[in-house]
Each structure stands twice: as structure tokens, then as C-alpha cells.
Amino acid sequence: MRESQTESFKNVSVYTDSMTERDSKNSFSVRSQTKVERLIEEYDLEGIGEELEQRWTEKGEERDSLRTLANVFNMRILEQAMRSVGMNPIEGEVENNYKLLTDENASRGVETEVRNRLEQEGIDIEALCKDFLTYQAIRTYLKDIREASLDLNTENRIERAQSSFGRLIGRTTAVVEQKLEQLKTANELTLGTFSVHTTVTIYCEDCKMQSNVNELLRTGGCKCDPNSK
Template identity: 30%
Template sequence: MTDGNRMAVTGEASCACKIGRTAETYGIDDIDGLLRDRRAEGASLRRLETVVNEAVLRAALEETGTHVPGDVTDIYRTLTDGETSAGVRTETRAWLSRVGVDPDDLEGDFVSYQTVRTHLRECLDVDTTRESTLSVDDAVGTIEWARSRSEGIVRRTVERLDETDGFHTGTVDVTHVVRVSCGDCGASYPVERFLDRGGCDCGGADQ
């Protein structure tokens, strides 16, 4: 979605943080009320991140008059889930481009759960202390977001090289494999396994 066809909103100005600016840009009504309600229902910061970003995606598609083939949730998951194959993600981004939504601009407007926390605390005066300690779920989400972002940067860089004389490529799939190694016990795991098992055995070795 380019700057030229993003929605302008009239009425009361939003706050100046990224969520306020994004809601105003995409014409998302009462995002603050939605966040307050969902938080009061017990939604985590990670879940609220998804709520905001799905609202952004939905608004971007509605602005182009696009009929969504399925649930917006499925499209969002394809764009952000680290387990989605690079080929499927590429197809989804290409579809977004065809219907008039710039995937780079769209993903740049997605917010993180840290941004949600700041908005709740500083703009809405909502207490977020109950999630001041990072959970495994939050860690998984942050790592998957970083990996997806990294894969996207590498893919776009390689695709740009295809425009260079003497360099040619077909459809590019990029997979970023992350491993965690402990310098104390020497163990090494894929990051998913490391998180699932609760770290390495260093902590248990002294017990």
C-alpha cells in the first residue's frame, strides 16, 4: 500500500506513537477501545500485537476493494509465521502487490508487542507490569519476527541483484536457520528446540 492510496482520517487526532499514527493512516476506528477491551479480557501483549496488525492488513485490503480469499488471520500468519515456507510467503506478497497493497510498506507498518506495551502504558495509562518478565511465548514470537524480517531482507537483496548485469536468478526461497550454542557446556540446538526444552543443561548440572 503506497502513501498515495493510504486512507486519511478526519476527526479527533490520534496520539503520536506508532500505533496512533498507523491507526490514523489506515482509518482504523477506536483502536484504543479495542486494545483496552481485549487487555481487560486478559489478552497478552503478543496477542494484542496480532490484533493491531490484522486490523492494519484488513484495512489495507478494504481500501483496495479486494475480496479476501479466506481469513485475514491466515494471510497475516503466512506473512509473519517463521514456519511458513519462503515460497508460500513469496506468493502471498506477490498477491498483495497485484491487488494494490505494497507488502514492504505494509510490513513496515506492522507493530511489535513492545510497541503495544509502550502504547498501553504511555498513551492509555494501562498497567502492563504483569508481563514485565519475558515469557517463552514472547521470546518465540520475537525470534520468529526477527527471522522472518531477516529472510525478507536477504530475499529482496538477492532479487535486486537479478537486475544486475551478469547476475541471474529464478524464484528465490530464503531460509534462515538459527542455532543457540552454550559456551559453558558446549551444547548446540536449533533455537526452537532450545526454547522447548527450557535452555541447556547448565542450570541442572549444579543441582
Template identity: 35%
Template sequence: MGDAIENEHQCTCKIGRDIDRYDLDGLNGELQHRRDVADASLRTLADYINERILETALAEAETDLTDVAYGAVSADDALSAVYETLTSDTAPADREARVRKRFEQNGIDLEELESDWVTHPTVRSHLNDCLEIDTARPTKITAESARNTIEWARTRCTRVVEQTISRLVSAGIVSIRDTEVAVTIQITCSDCGSTFRFGELLEHGSCPCSADETT
């Protein structure tokens, strides 16, 4: 499987062509992580790929759609909001029209972009045939996979905070020099109030009140 991940540019399926066309280096490794560790569905993976394609097209056109991304507080949120507006059957028609107009104004061929988007059957074929990932095999959580998932979520949260601070600085709302963002994950038992870091909870295996119930 390692060779399949490393040689992603040798894949000739639609996702392989998208990787080459949009320079999505590392996509296969991210798909494997999200499927095996985060237990992402095929539909979720398809949306992830399509958002990466959208992100690349916007970056190449130097286009910022934050102002038409309803409720967005970060670049990632704006990207997801724009994608949802373009793909959701329940998105208001006027909002979709504004987004599509902005693409047109910035010279982005949205129809061509949408034709490069993928569906979950395409993702299934790519995982099975190109990456040798058995999508029929149910995933089982382990302590190590849970640790990896928590770390992935913490890293993503840190990135969102960093992007938000950067936007605040750019907008002149706050003034600060170099920043270092730290996100800490803590789990608190609502019954006894014991608080753990995630690694501590794994090590102990239970909180004091739960341990008392089993003795």
C-alpha cells in the same frame, strides 16, 4: 482512562499514527478489552493490530486473498492465514511467494505495509503511556470479566458463521434469503452430565456432583 480511549486520534506514537492512517476507529477500546477482559498478551495484541492494518489495506485495494490462504473457511481465517504466512519462520517459501505476488499484482506496497506493523514493546508503550493501562499489573479474573469474555467469544463466533454463510450464498452453493445466526454456549459436566448456560453456572457456582463432594 476513558478520555484516553475516546481521544485516540490525539496519540502521536506509532500506533496512534497507524490509527489515523488506516482509519482504525475503536482500536483503543478493543485493545483495552482484549488486555483487561480477555487477558491477551502484548504479542497477541501486536498481531491483532497488524492484522487490522492488513485488513484495511486489502479492503482499500478490493483484494481477496482467500484462494491463497491455506485452510481458510472464513474472511477472518483467510486474514489470519495470510498474516501468518508473511510473519512465520516456518511458512513454506512457495506459499509466501504466492501471497507476496498477489499483493504486487494488486498494487499493494507490502514493504511499506510491513513497516507500519508494530511489535510488542510498541504495544506496551502505547498501553502504558497513551492509554494509561498498567501492563505490569497482573490481571485477575472476576465473574463479570469472565461473562464479558464469553460474550465477546460468542459474538465473534456468530460473525464467523455469518460470513461463511454469506460466502456460500455468493458462491451459489446454498440459496437462502435473510439469515439470523444464533450461537449458544453450553457447559456440560463430564462426570454427571449436568448442562448449564454460562450464566446459570455462575449463578449456581457448581454442578450437583461437585456440590455433593463438598457436603
């Protein structure tokens, strides 16, 4: 799986010796591969780019979040790694192994057992886990490499929500600041020079994710499977 591979570069143009000096300076336009592109090639995940784009740009409730897509990609990597050493995972085995390897709430004993079993089969677990992607990497790949974008209505709704939350947080901050200053002026409260910082934290009871509201909107949701409810 990790044998040296020939680098693949896009937009590389090679000219003959008859090039002018100006042509020679501009003959190569090389863009380095992103981590996602490298892993697609390394793990032979043909077609997953189109799949990720389609699932991210679906309309309404059919659209998958970036976190969900990162998990989908990582499980495909794990599956390929298992198959490359001769394993034939049964239904649900890849998903279960992935959860045990990445879930902070998983039992340490069970996680160690899974790690040892996969290592005994010949999988380099440390290297594999380093290949697992974050939602940020998926977002960069979809937006910058595949030039995908969400439906404008979806983006507009998110932007309007962010704007609305921003105004509410701003008003809350101003009110708290004003009330504290009034109490301080009336000598009913001892308080030195102060500033007020207001944040809204979202906590998901199901997946135990905690995030501020702007981060939640930016990433597309929590860690829950949108298809599980």
C-alpha cells in the same frame, strides 16, 4: 492509503497577539504521535484503542497477551490494506495471509506467492510489513498513551514469580560456583579465574518460541493463541 495527511496534534493552544512574553513561550505543548496512533489514523482503525485496552486489562484467563494484541492490530492493518485496493477477503483469509507473511517457519514458496498476489492487487508489501507492530509498541501505547494498567493482583503475581525465580537462579549460581571452587582447590579440576552465569530458557513446543523466563513474564507469554486450547 498513504496519501499525505494533515498532522493531528493534541494539547495545542493558540493565543491572540495580546499574549504576554511568558504566555508566548508556553503557548504550545505538542506531543508527537506514537507509531500506533499514526497507524490508527492512517488505516482508519477507529475504536481499536479501546478494544486493545479492554482485552489487555481483562481479568484472569480472559486477558490477552501483548504479543496477541500486536498480532490482532497487524491483521487489522492487513485487512484494511486489502479492502483499500478493492479486495474482499473471505473468512480466515486475512489471518492466513498474515501468518504466511510473518511466520519464520512458513514455506518460502508459499510466502512469495502471497506477496506476489497482494502486490498484483496494488498493495505495497514492503511498506505494509514495516507498519506491523511489535508487542513493545503496543505496551508503550497502552501504558503511556492510554494509561492502562493490569489488575494489581495480576501484576503482583507476576512480580512475585519474578522475585522467586530470581532467588532460585541466584542460589543455583552460588551453589555451582562453590562446588567448582572446591573441586579446583582440591586439584580435581583445572579451571582458571571463572564466573558463573545462570539463565532459565523456556521453549514452547507449539509455537517454537524460545525466551528466558523474565522476558516471558514481562511480555505476557509466547506466540500461541490463548484461545486455541
